Amino acid sequence: MITINNLSHEFVIGKKGRQTIIPVLKNISFKVEKGEIMTIVGRSGSGKSTLLNLVSGFIRPKDGEIWINGTKVSELNEAKLADFRIHHLGFIFQSFQLIPSMTAFQNVELPLILKGVSDRERKQQTEEMLERVGLLEYQDHYPSELSGGQQQRVSIARALIVNPPIILADEPTGSLDSETEEDLLQFIKELNRDLGITFLIITHDDKVAEIGHRTIELSDGKIVEEGVLV
Numbered sequence: 750m751i752t753i754n755n756l757s758h759e760f761v762i763g764k765k766g767r768q769t770i771i772p773v774l775k776n777i778s779f780k781v782e783k784g785e786i787m788t789i790v791g792r793s794g795s796g797k798s799t800l801l802n803l804v805s806g807f808i809r810p811k812d813g814e815i816w817i818n819g820t821k822v823s824e825l826n827e828a829k830l831a832d833f834r835i836h837h838l839g840f841i842f843q844s845f846q847l848i849p850s851m852t853a854f855q856n857v858e859l860p861l862i863l864k865g866v867s868d869r870e871r872k873q874q875t876e877e878m879l880e881r882v883g884l885l886e887y888q889d890h891y892p893s894e895l896s897g898g899q900q901q902r903v904s905i906a907r908a909l910i911v912n913p914p915i916i917l918a919d920e921p922t923g924s925l926d927s928e929t930e931e932d933l934l935q936f937i938k939e940l941n942r943d944l945g946i947t948f949l950i951i952t953h954d955d956k957v958a959e960i961g962h963r964t965i966e967l968s969d970g971k972i973v974e975e976g977v978l979v
């Protein structure tokens with residue numbers, strides 16, 4: 750479902766003539782199978798976020814290939830990437846990334862507007878999704894009127910609304926207390942089991958890493974360990 754071949758990336762910082770090259774990912778290859786939860790761990794600065802940004806297409810790799818569902822995303826132009834994301838990928842971020850001036854309903858509905866879904870269909874699908882994440886009665890609340898766990902559920906509902914086969918998550922429980930974290934991890938497992946959604950999750954939290962069917966450890970931009978956890 751996701752295939753990474755010989756992926757390398759570096760950042761160039763500083764002004765012309767005094768540039769420094771920072772190699773961040775060094776010849777990484779791995780696969781994520783359909784229906785799998787893959788977790789990627791590693792210390793701060795090991796390249797986890799860079800890897801997720803590359804898979805998302807937010808940045809382009811210096812070298813190597815990224816294939817998702819048979820499409821070579823590392824070669825798509827911006828317009829095709831945007832279209833690809835809306836049909837194939839859902840995103841969950843540590844900081845939720847909800848739009849503060851929109852209600853829970855409007856935040857979840859937004860991807861359907863981008864997809865061109867009709868008014869009536871949008872209302873029905875958005876309500877169904879809010880129900881699924883247990884937040885229908887909070888649909889008119891703004892993000893600031895919701896707890897951290899509820900905000901993360903809104904962001905998951907927004908990710909799920911377009912039925913993505915894959916969800917990419919960046920420290921999904923990083924802003925949650927341990928009880929809420931446990932609830933969210935159970936919910937991710939349910940989504941994986943019941944809907945077959947494939948997850949690629951980066952984290953430095955062992956509890957999150959443990960929900961992975963497999964886990965990869967990055968160190969200094971390289972894979973140092975790849976193992977089956979469950």
Ligand SMILES: Nc1ncnc2c1ncn2[C@@H]1O[C@H](COP(=O)(O)OP(=O)(O)OP(=O)(O)O)[C@@H](O)[C@H]1O
Pocket residue numbers: 760761762771773791792793794795796797798799800953
């Ligand atoms: N836009 C950028 N420009 C220059 N250097 C960058 C950029 N983004 C990341 N880096 C560098 O790349 C390295 C890897 O960063 P990355 O954010 O991928 O690590 P990480 O494992 O996700 O860390 P954390 O767990 O702290 O988020 C770091 O040395 C960082 O300073």
